[in-house]
Amino acid sequence: MSALDPRVARQAAEWFVLLQDPDAAPAEHDACAHWRASHADHEAAWQRALWVSQRVGQLPAAVAVPVLGRRQLARRDVLKSMVLASGGATLAVLGYREGADHHWLADYRTGTGEHARHTLSDGSQLHLDTASAADVRYDAACRRVRLLRGELLVEVATDVAGRPFVVESAAGCAQAPSGRFSLREEGVGSRLTVFEGRVQVRTRSGGQPSLDVNAGEQLLFGETWLGAPTPADPRRDAWTRGVLHVDGMRLDAFAVELQRYRAGVLTCDAAVAALTLSGSYQLANTTPILDSLPGLLPVRVRYRTRYWVSLLPA
Amino acid sequence: MSGVTVSLSPSAESSASRDVGALYRSHHGWLHGWLRTRLGNACEAADLAQDTFLRVLLATASAERPLRLEQVREPRAYLVTVARRVLCNHYRRQSLERAWLQALALVPEAEHPSPEQQLLLVEALHEVDALLEGLAPRVREAFLLAQLEGLGYAEIALRLQVCERSVKRYVAQALAHCMLAAP
Numbered sequence A: 001m002s003a004l005d006p007r008v009a010r011q012a013a014e015w016f017v018l019l020q021d022p023d024a025a026p027a028e029h030d031a032c033a034h035w036r037a038s039h040a041d042h043e044a045a046w047q048r049a050l051w052v053s054q055r056v057g058q059l060p061a062a063v064a065v066p067v068l069g070r071r072q073l074a075r076r077d078v079l080k081s082m083v084l085a086s087g088g089a090t091l092a093v094l095g096y097r098e099g100a101d102h103h104w105l106a107d108y109r110t111g112t113g114e115h116a117r118h119t120l121s122d123g124s125q126l127h128l129d130t131a132s133a134a135d136v137r138y139d140a141a142c143r144r145v146r147l148l149r150g151e152l153l154v155e156v157a158t159d160v161a162g163r164p165f166v167v168e169s170a171a172g173c174a175q176a177p178s179g180r181f182s183l184r185e186e187g188v189g190s191r192l193t194v195f196e197g198r199v200q201v202r203t204r205s206g207g208q209p210s211l212d213v214n215a216g217e218q219l220l221f222g223e224t225w226l227g228a229p230t231p232a233d234p235r236r237d238a239w240t241r242g243v244l245h246v247d248g249m250r251l252d253a254f255a256v257e258l259q260r261y262r263a264g265v266l267t268c269d270a271a272v273a274a275l276t277l278s279g280s281y282q283l284a285n286t287t288p289i290l291d292s293l294p295g296l297l298p299v300r301v302r303y304r305t306r307y308w309v310s311l312l313p314a
Numbered sequence B: 001m002s003g004v005t006v007s008l009s010p011s012a013e014s015s016a017s018r019d020v021g022a023l024y025r026s027h028h029g030w031l032h033g034w035l036r037t038r039l040g041n042a043c044e045a046a047d048l049a050q051d052t053f054l055r056v057l058l059a060t061a062s063a064e065r066p067l068r069l070e071q072v073r074e075p076r077a078y079l080v081t082v083a084r085r086v087l088c089n090h091y092r093r094q095s096l097e098r099a100w101l102q103a104l105a106l107v108p109e110a111e112h113p114s115p116e117q118q119l120l121l122v123e124a125l126h127e128v129d130a131l132l133e134g135l136a137p138r139v140r141e142a143f144l145l146a147q148l149e150g151l152g153y154a155e156i157a158l159r160l161q162v163c164e165r166s167v168k169r170y171v172a173q174a175l176a177h178c179m180l181a182a183p
Helices: A006-020 A026-037 A040-057 A061-068 A076-103 A234-241 A251-259 A287-296 B010-039 B042-060 B075-105 B115-132 B137-147 B153-160 B164-181
Strands: A116-119 A125-128 A133-138 A143-149 A151-156 A165-168 A172-176 A179-185 A190-196 A198-203 A211-214 A217-221 A243-250 A265-268 A276-282 A299-305 A308-313
Touching: A006 A026, A006 A040, A006 B164, A026 A040, A040 B115, A040 B137, A040 B164, A061 A265, A061 B075, A061 B115, A061 B137, A125 A133, A143 A151, A143 A179, A151 A165, A151 A234, A172 A179, A179 A198, A179 A234, A190 A198, A190 A211, A190 A234, A198 A217, A211 A217, A234 A243, A243 A251, A251 A265, A251 A276, A276 A287, A287 A299, A287 A308, B010 B042, B010 B075, B042 B075, B075 B115, B115 B164, B137 B153, B137 B164, B153 B164
Parallel strands: A143 A165, A265 A308
Antiparallel strands: A116 A125, A125 A151, A133 A143, A151 A179, A165 A172, A172 A198, A179 A190, A190 A217, A198 A211, A243 A276, A299 A308
C-alpha cells in the first residue's frame, strides 16, 4: 500500500471512533461520508482503518485480548472460549485470512448478524449469510462467484447462453448448470451442501478427479482433498429465511453456531455442553434465543457484558 | 522471514545484490558474534543474522526509496540498527508465543485446537501484535477492549479508570498507529 499521511490517518481514525459509537447521530455519518468523498486520500485512509479493524476484530476475543495484552490468563471463561476457538472463532480467523484483503472491496458483503439476498444479472439468486463477502464476475464464457468469507447460497438460473455457474472458494470450486447449493468456509476447508440439482466439485490443486454431489448431500473439501458426501439436513438453508433450524444439536455446537450471528463472545460450560436442543430460532435478534434457553434446558445465562455471555449449569 | 521473494529490476539487480554480497562477506561473521553475545545462542544468532541481511537486501529493492549501500558510511553501525529491529521483533514474537502457550496450557489437551488451526491463529495474532508494537499498554488495552470485546467507550472508561474522552483518544491513537504500521 502507498504511504499514508499520518494526519489523514489520524482523521480517519477519529471518524471511525466517532461512528463506532452506537449513539452516533445520522448527521455524523453524513459528515463522515462527506469527508471520505472530499479527497481520494481520505477514502484510502478510511479503507485502511476498516482493514485494521477487520484484521483485529476477527481474532477470537477471549484468547486474543489477554494474549495480545500479555495479561495473565486465569479465568475459567477464557479457557472455555479457547475451547470454542477450536470450533467457531478460529474458523473466523481462517476465513478472514483468505478474504481480508479484498473483503471490504467485495461486491457483496454482510456484517455480523445480517443476511442478504441479491438478484444477479441472469436472474440467479445470491444469498449471503452473516459476516460474509463475495465477488461476482460474469463474462461470455462463465458465470463466476467467489466466496471471500462466510457462507453463501446460490439459486442458479438456467442460462440461455449455456454458461456454467461456478462458485469458487479458497478450497476449490463447485459448478453446476442450474440448481441450488450453498458453500461455507469452515477454516479447514469449504462445505458444499446441495439442495437441488447436481454439483460438480473440484479441489484447487486439481490433484483429485472432480466429484459429483447430488441433491440432499453435503461434503467438506480442502485445497488438496475431497471428503466423502454425507446426507445433508434439508433445512440447512433455513438461514436464507432468517431462521436457524437445529435438530438434536449439542449446546456447545449451538453456541458456536449462534456466535456467528453475534458480536462478542459466547461460551458454553463443559458441564452443559452435551445437552441437546431442537427447534427453529429467529436469527434477527439472538438475545431472545439465549434468554429462552433456561426454559428449555437446565442452564442459566450469565451476561458479564452484553458482549460476553456464558451458558452455565442452572 | 523465509519465503520472501525479492525481485530486483535487471539493472539494479547486479549492483545492489553485489553490494549486499560484499557487505555480507565483510561483516557477517562480526554481526553473528554481536547477535550471539546478546542472545547467548549461536543458532538463533545465525537465523537473525540472515534476517538482518535479508532486510538490507529488501531495503535495496524498495520500490519507493531504495537503499543505496554505497552511501552507507558506517556499515557496522547500519547493520546494528537493522539488527536491533530484528532482535526487537524476535523478542516480541517470543513473548507472544509464551503468552499463547500459557493460554493453551490451561486448556485440557484433548480440547486443543488442531496444530494447523493453532499455527494459523498464532500467525494471525503475530500480525496484529506487530501492528500494535510501540503502543503504551493503556492505549493498547483500550483499543483491544473496543475492537475485540466490543465494549462501549463508557464501559472501557470504567475499567481503565479514565474519562470517556481519553478512551476515544486512545482508540483513535491506536487505530491510526496500526494503519501506519500496516504493510
